[in-house]
Amino acid sequence: MVLAGIGAGLAVIGAGIGIGKIGGSAMDAMARQPEAAGKIQTAMIIAAALIEGVALFAVVVALIAQ
Amino acid sequence: MRVAKITIQFLAILLVTLLPLSAFAGGSHSEDKEFNATDLINSHIGDSHEFHIADWNGHPISFYLPVILYTDNGLTVFSSSKFHHDNEGKEIVEVNGERFVRYKEVIYYADKFAAITDEADKSGLNFDARPLNFSITKLVFSMLMSAIVLLLLFTAVARSYNKNKMAPKGLAGFLEPLVLFVRDDIAIPNIGQKNYAKYMPYLLTIFFFIWINNLIGLIPFFPFSANLTGNIYFTFVLAFITFLITTFSANKYYWGHIFAPPVPKALYPIMWPVEIIGMFTKPFALMIRLFANITAGHIIILSLISLIYIFKTAWISPVSGAFVLFMSVLEMLVAALQAYVFTLLSALFIGQAVEEHDHH
Numbered sequence: 001m002v003l004a005g006i007g008a009g010l011a012v013i014g015a016g017i018g019i020g021k022i023g024g025s026a027m028d029a030m031a032r033q034p035e036a037a038g039k040i041q042t043a044m045i046i047a048a049a050l051i052e053g054v055a056l057f058a059v060v061v062a063l064i065a066q
Numbered sequence: 067m068r069v070a071k072i073t074i075q076f077l078a079i080l081l082v083t084l085l086p087l088s089a090f091a092g093g094s095h096s097e098d099k100e101f102n103a104t105d106l107i108n109s110h111i112g113d114s115h116e117f118h119i120a121d122w123n124g125h126p127i128s129f130y131l132p133v134i135l136y137t138d139n140g141l142t143v144f145s146s147s148k149f150h151h152d153n154e155g156k157e158i159v160e161v162n163g164e165r166f167v168r169y170k171e172v173i174y175y176a177d178k179f180a181a182i183t184d185e186a187d188k189s190g191l192n193f194d195a196r197p198l199n200f201s202i203t204k205l206v207f208s209m210l211m212s213a214i215v216l217l218l219l220f221t222a223v224a225r226s227y228n229k230n231k232m233a234p235k236g237l238a239g240f241l242e243p244l245v246l247f248v249r250d251d252i253a254i255p256n257i258g259q260k261n262y263a264k265y266m267p268y269l270l271t272i273f274f275f276i277w278i279n280n281l282i283g284l285i286p287f288f289p290f291s292a293n294l295t296g297n298i299y300f301t302f303v304l305a306f307i308t309f310l311i312t313t314f315s316a317n318k319y320y321w322g323h324i325f326a327p328p329v330p331k332a333l334y335p336i337m338w339p340v341e342i343i344g345m346f347t348k349p350f351a352l353m354i355r356l357f358a359n360i361t362a363g364h365i366i367i368l369s370l371i372s373l374i375y376i377f378k379t380a381w382i383s384p385v386s387g388a389f390v391l392f393m394s395v396l397e398m399l400v401a402a403l404q405a406y407v408f409t410l411l412s413a414l415f416i417g418q419a420v421e422e423h424d425h426h
Contacts, residue, residue, distance in 0.1 A: 042251075049407040053351060056358030 011058030208292035280401030
């Protein structure tokens with residue numbers, strides 16, 4: 001039970017770091033070129049959704065394993 | 067204009083204060099039973115043969131859905147009220163010459179259930195002890211309802227284009243930008259200008275169907291509260307259909323990439339399992355992504371509401387209500403986003419299957 005929780009927590013760390021990096025580089029890119037902000041935002045959201053998918057794989061595995 | 071603004075502000079404040087009423091969506095428990103958050107959450111996320119609306123004086127009020135079973139005696143239909151809310155396999159219902167019990171929302175033959183000794187065999191996968199179950203459960207009811215809503219919406223919009231030859235107004239004006247969005251930002255960039263039109267009906271269907279079902283799952287009262295897209299069997303079927311469409315519309319370049327990728331021939335025994343597994347993991351990821359996102363959101367909202375029951379005081383309810391409001395708004399974003407991502411990735415996979423190369 002506890003290990004499932006620890007596993008889910010570790011997965012969330014990975015997701016947090018990944019999405020944080022994406023958000024950070026998206027902000028840098030938008031600051032450099034404000035006209036491209038729309039496209040950058042779309043790409044950022046897609047990448048964030050994909051990373052969140054992977055993190056939720058891990059949560060699902062943790063749910064099954066406990 | 068000022069009247070409209072005041073009305074809108076009043077409605078907004080009223081709705082926000084009523085939001086903690088979604089706590090009643092949990093159904094109350096009689097005072098002598100310990101509050102079990104896990105059971106509450108599981109009963110909300112899972113499927114059920116009846117719609118549990120509320121509890122009144124310890125009596126549960128439910129909307130009973132029909133149970134449709136195919137047994138050796140043929141088709142058997144009865145209302146789930148015959149089970150009298152029993153979920154532990156104790157109440158035996160005798161219909162059409164067969165006897166049934168219900169254990170943890172799964173219907174078994176009564177005699178075969180009584181013969182099960184191993185606790186692990188009492189699962190939904192024990193197909194010998196079960197009749198074929200075609201019931202209209204909570205999730206099937208919600209799916210049929212959203213399908214009918216979509217049908218009515220879009221046929222009305224389509225008919226209005228015949229009558230109104232100028233710029234669309236009203237419902238058509240609301241839906242047209244969304245349809246154009248799916249065409250111009252999802253279908254054409256991924257599938258290409260030549261063959262995108264064949265796949266537009268499918269992409270539009272999954273986009274709006276998933277979005278509407280996500281939103282319906284967020285509304286806490288009857289008849290809307292079913293968590294359809296959070297059911298892995300449902301998302302499995304959607305991902306499977308995407309897989310079928312990709313496989314059956316794939317051209318020889320696609321199969322060429324899988325069975326003859328541009329690597330030295332000695333690596334083919336390694337590449338074949340990798341590529342074939344890759345063919346299956348992509349729809350599998352689609353299935354898990356949608357299921358896990360929506361279910362996780364529902365679990366978070368239900369847990370935050372359960373805080374009130376765990377702390378056993380009404381003073382926590384503004385805090386809990388504020389969190390639930392925040393999470394609900396986030397879940398609305400996730401509802402649209404997950405529909406978009408599912409459609410985008412389906413379009414991407416279809417595009418990979420039908421794309422033409424000239425340089426091989």
